Amino acid sequence: xxxxxxxxxxxxxxxxxxxxxxxxxxxxxxxxxxxxxxxxxxxxxxxxxxxxxxxxxxxxxxxxxxxxxxxxxxxxxxxxxxxxxxxxxxxxxxxxxxxxxxxxxxxxxxxxxxxxxxxxxxxxxxxxxxxxxxxxxxxxxxxxxxxxxxxxxxxxxxxxxxxxxxxxxxxxxxxxxxxxxxxxxxxxxxxxxxxxxxxxxxxxxxxxxxxxxxxxxxxxxxxxxxxxxxxxxxxxxxxxxxxxxxxxxxxxxxxxxxxxxxxxxxxxxxxxxxxxxxxxxxxxxxxxxxxxxxxxxxxxxxxxxxxxxxxxxxxxxxxxxxxxxxxxxxxxxxxxxxxxxxxxxxxxxxxxxxxxxxxxxxxxxxxxxxxxxxxxxxxxxxxxxxxxxxxxxxxxxxxxxxxxxxxxxxxxx
Amino acid sequence: xxxxxxxxxxxxxxxxxxxxxxxxxxxxxxxxxxxxxxxxxxxxxxxxxxxxxxxxxxxxxxxxxxxxxxxxxxxxxxxxxxxxxxxxxxxxxxxxxxxxxxxxxxxxxxxxxxxxxxxxxxxxxxxxxxxxxxxxxxxxxxxxxxxxxxxxxxxxxxxxxxxxxxxxxxxxxxxxxxxxxxxxxxxxxxxxxxxxxxxxxxxxxxxxxxxxxxxxxxxxxxxxxxxxxxxxxxxxxxxxxxxxxxxxxxxxxxxxxxxxxxxxxxxxxxxxxxxxxxxxxxxxxxxxxxxxxxxxxxxxxxxxxxxxxxxxxxxxxxxxxxxxxxxxxxxxxxxxxxxxxxxxxxxxxxxxxxxxxxxxxxxxxxxxxxxxxxxxxxxxxxxxxxxxxxxxxxxxxxxxxxxxxxxxxxxxx
Numbered sequence: 001x002x003x004x005x006x007x008x009x010x011x012x013x014x015x016x017x018x019x020x021x022x023x024x025x026x027x028x029x030x031x032x033x034x035x036x037x038x039x040x041x042x043x044x045x046x047x048x049x050x051x052x053x054x055x056x057x058x059x060x061x062x063x064x065x066x067x068x069x070x071x072x073x074x075x076x077x078x079x080x081x082x083x084x085x086x087x088x089x090x091x092x093x094x095x096x097x098x099x100x101x102x103x104x105x106x107x108x109x110x111x112x113x114x115x116x117x118x119x120x121x122x123x124x125x126x127x128x129x130x131x132x133x134x135x136x137x138x139x140x141x142x143x144x145x146x147x148x149x150x151x152x153x154x155x156x157x158x159x160x161x162x163x164x165x166x167x168x169x170x171x172x173x174x175x176x177x178x179x180x181x182x183x184x185x186x187x188x189x190x191x192x193x194x195x196x197x198x199x200x201x202x203x204x205x206x207x208x209x210x211x212x213x214x215x216x217x218x219x220x221x222x223x224x225x226x227x228x229x230x231x232x233x234x235x236x237x238x239x240x241x242x243x244x245x246x247x248x249x250x251x252x253x254x255x256x257x258x259x260x261x262x263x264x265x266x267x268x269x270x271x272x273x274x275x276x277x278x279x280x281x282x283x284x285x286x287x288x289x290x291x292x293x294x295x296x297x298x299x300x301x302x303x304x305x306x307x308x309x310x311x312x313x314x315x316x317x318x319x320x321x322x323x324x325x326x327x328x329x330x331x332x333x334x335x336x337x338x339x340x341x342x343x344x345x346x347x348x349x350x351x352x353x354x355x356x357x358x359x360x361x362x363x364x365x366x367x368x369x370x371x372x373x374x375x376x377x378x379x380x381x382x383x384x385x386x387x388x389x390x391x392x393x394x395x396x397x398x399x400x401x402x403x404x405x406x407x408x409x410x411x412x413x
Numbered sequence: 414x415x416x417x418x419x420x421x422x423x424x425x426x427x428x429x430x431x432x433x434x435x436x437x438x439x440x441x442x443x444x445x446x447x448x449x450x451x452x453x454x455x456x457x458x459x460x461x462x463x464x465x466x467x468x469x470x471x472x473x474x475x476x477x478x479x480x481x482x483x484x485x486x487x488x489x490x491x492x493x494x495x496x497x498x499x500x501x502x503x504x505x506x507x508x509x510x511x512x513x514x515x516x517x518x519x520x521x522x523x524x525x526x527x528x529x530x531x532x533x534x535x536x537x538x539x540x541x542x543x544x545x546x547x548x549x550x551x552x553x554x555x556x557x558x559x560x561x562x563x564x565x566x567x568x569x570x571x572x573x574x575x576x577x578x579x580x581x582x583x584x585x586x587x588x589x590x591x592x593x594x595x596x597x598x599x600x601x602x603x604x605x606x607x608x609x610x611x612x613x614x615x616x617x618x619x620x621x622x623x624x625x626x627x628x629x630x631x632x633x634x635x636x637x638x639x640x641x642x643x644x645x646x647x648x649x650x651x652x653x654x655x656x657x658x659x660x661x662x663x664x665x666x667x668x669x670x671x672x673x674x675x676x677x678x679x680x681x682x683x684x685x686x687x688x689x690x691x692x693x694x695x696x697x698x699x700x701x702x703x704x705x706x707x708x709x710x711x712x713x714x715x716x717x718x719x720x721x722x723x724x725x726x727x728x729x730x731x732x733x734x735x736x737x738x739x740x741x742x743x744x745x746x747x748x749x750x751x752x753x754x755x756x757x758x759x760x761x762x763x764x765x766x767x768x769x770x771x772x773x774x775x776x777x778x779x780x781x782x783x784x785x786x787x788x789x790x791x792x793x794x795x796x797x798x799x800x801x802x803x804x805x806x807x808x809x810x811x812x813x814x815x816x817x818x819x820x821x822x823x824x825x826x
Contacts, residue, residue: 055749056750056752057746057749057750058748058749058750058751058752058753058754058755058757059745059746059748059749059755059757059760060749060757086742088742088745089741089742089745089757089760089770089773089774090773090774090775091758091772091773091774092758092773092774093774094774123742124742124743124745124746125741125742125745125770125774125775126742126775127774127775229728229729231727231728231729231743231746231747231750232746232749232750233746234745234746234749314644315642315644315728315813315817315821316642316644316821319817319818319821319822320821320822322818322822323821323822325822328502328538329499329501329502329536329537329538329539330537330644332472332501332502332537332538332647333470333472333537333644333645333646333647334644335471335472336468336470336471336472336473336645336647337469337470337471337644337645338471339469339471340471341471342471342472344471344472344473344502345504345505347472347502357502357538359504360502360503360504360505361502361503361504361505361506361507361538361540362503362538362539362540400728400818401818401822402815402818402819404728404732404818405732405735405813405814405815405817405818406815408728408729408732408733408736409732409733409735409736409738409814
């Protein structure tokens, strides 16, 4: 497996500020990996609201089922994340394992197990020995501090080649509030789900129900408009935590999603989700190109989404991009197989702004050399104009390289 | 691009007998390739019935549209197939090109253009210069002979590494009738369509409507239960021709699909489709393993099909097979993302008959070493038992290797 950092990794990594009410600590519990951290504990002050969205898999992991059940309470005091083992498809053992982990955490933190949230990522189908958390979580509770954001983002990585963080500071009322986020990818990623693992923290005094509305709306055009390989994990989890600590600085308490004071915060929140999901695409397994698929002129937005996803998930389109080949014939193929309204003779296709096909045939002005040059860029935009209506959508993906096959043909062994 | 023959190629290639009423000839028209044949002409005696099924792509190729229109007549005198250029997404030029090709053929053969059937395979989006057929088709008409079956199968290849043929002889009434078939793959192959290119010929006196019924029923569990990469071609075409010449040997004319005398013929016909579609899977681009996915215990057969396809199209499952890794966790993932009824805790999974998971967790008797040994076989069966109902289905696919990426990252340039 390659350990080289993706060439698409952001060059500009932000300093992650502290968030009042959040303390972090990481440890190497030896769950699977050696010589690296694999457990993250996030401690949350009393009164922290929580919201979440999860995989739509019919075979979700034990931690996903745990979180879904605990979300009803709306309060969180601790988040425990481990990498190396997904605790998925582990039967009754898996359920027992989540219960034991939560019990160990609740004891260490001094809270109810109903306020403990869990996420696991890594190999599926192997029992997770929760006794490995015994002792570790108590130590982490003592060690937890307001910084450590990059360490936290590193501890949750699996085949990721770089840690993914994002931060924003925005006004809520007259007070400044902060939003920090982290995510991990990097394969088995496809929407109709929440996302891989991603955690958002803020000191804004936002209620759990408002946070849930923001999350649900926010993932639609970010994490749910992202595909690496069309495969959907059993463990995808996106949790958001709001400590409310900024209330002490005069931030107003927000309990309705329609509250006009929420506007700037909601935009920044959405921006964090967009930032993190793009980073996940940039770290798709084996990725050498970030690919943005834009479909316009579809009959509706959902139709545009389905066509964009058909293109973004096509192995033939993705390998062509890897080969720096503006193979618009394969794009036509992917439009055709989507099953959505499309009129072959109205289609136009561009790569990075250069139109290669229009009105159902090769663009007369098409210059193979110019396009070939453009295909060398690290970011490729495929734009398809259907000419039928006003439906427009955009999804992100990456190319399909031999490295993807190498990573995934040799992951478990 | 590799030119090595797939290690999964059948070792036992049948002698292809002549079929009364069918003559074949091939030529190198220089459509794209050099030093190889790229045009096939099949001449069919008067009275030949024809049936066909085609891609479900919303952007079909010009030849597909041509054949669909001509099928209504039910009669065929000539089939012209070229490789190297799919004549797909070529706008009005494409339509003109099919009309010109048919005109050249009809003149050479002495028939109506309504009796000329066309198929093209190769690059999409490049105009096909039909004038290249001028002269060539007249020569082929003179050269056509009852043998040449292997030559014909070779002329229609693109990235195929071996020609695909199958034959069967069976009794219809008291006469012997023959069925010959050929097919080409090898990427952009996924059901909800007819198939890639495949042509079936018989001397049985079967009406066009009966042939159509046999084809439609026959593809369901053969070509439509096959996926290489989940991509659907714009050109997929399966045509069947029945010359009726065996009537002279006393074969009864069959004009109703329910005719009990058709039974043996119908079974042999289906067998030919199964044989050819398996050969296509065996020649999937870059394939090193033939993969059979069997799903049983689903609520219905269509549900079993969708789950089997979700597994067969999962890049993570396919790369695991390439890595000889019995990664049943990824199989669970693929079951989960199918969106069909599934109960995690009732799932059982086997690889080549060795059960690795049962009742939602690792099989206690699971021996990694035994399974690892089994995964070295050239054919891998993944069997999933859902434990919900009686729905059962089976699909064929192949593994996903670096070679697939190499072939498709460097196909057009």
